[in-house]
Amino acid sequence: MTPPPYAALLGIAIEAEGDGPPVLLLPFGEPVLGRPGFVHGGAIAGLLEMAAIAALDQALQAEGGGRIKPITVTVDYMRGGRERPTRGVGTVTRLGTRIANVEAVAWQDDRARPIAAARLNYLIERP
């Protein structure tokens, strides 16, 4: 999957790829800064979105591909994102004929202590 321009704007890189969904890395820097000392919640939402799309794209490719459109995105913020890299990964909860339910989680130092999580629902248009 070719990362979209928005992923490049955020500076997102694929950190780990294996059998499962890829782990994405969002570097810290002025372009993602929110209130002083913290990553902007919108940039964290962007990372979660890109992680969700990467996971969904991988699952969809295994079934012949298709186009996706976001319907709803809900983000919960648990902790402030501090001045260091943030990682994110998505999980496809259900891949239906027309709808996909996806979850994504973001963390910094410890994956067991997420800084944010999202639920994303997508409309799927299969070829």
Next chain:
Amino acid sequence: MTAFDPARFTRLDQYGHGGRLGIRYHAKAEDWVELALPYAADQVGDPSTGVLASGPIVTLMDMATSMAVWTRRGVFAPHATLDLRVDYCRPATPGETVIGRGECYRLARAVAFVRGIAYHRDPADPIAHVAGTFMLMDAPAKQARA
């Protein structure tokens, strides 16, 4: 109500993530604040259509609803987004500026409740609808009740 003026929040388009996306002040009324997100090719989420990614819309609405909270409180005080839900009513049109209108419809002791819409030209034809909550960081912990 007049102590915080979003129109005079001058560093908005120069600072941090909002600045990187080119988000700037647009308009205000008694109960809402509007910010503008100019279209930019590097914010596209789907290169085949040129439609913006969700992230920039979330950022726009997080900031517009934040401004609405500060306007309603009459003070610029730190708060943290607790949650934010975005419903995509239709895709944004490539090339067009997105306006984000934020409203703080309920201000409690520790929590601000917000909602808003994103649209191009007609608020009655929204691109997205949002609902969210902010934790007020300066609320006294002992009295922290939503």
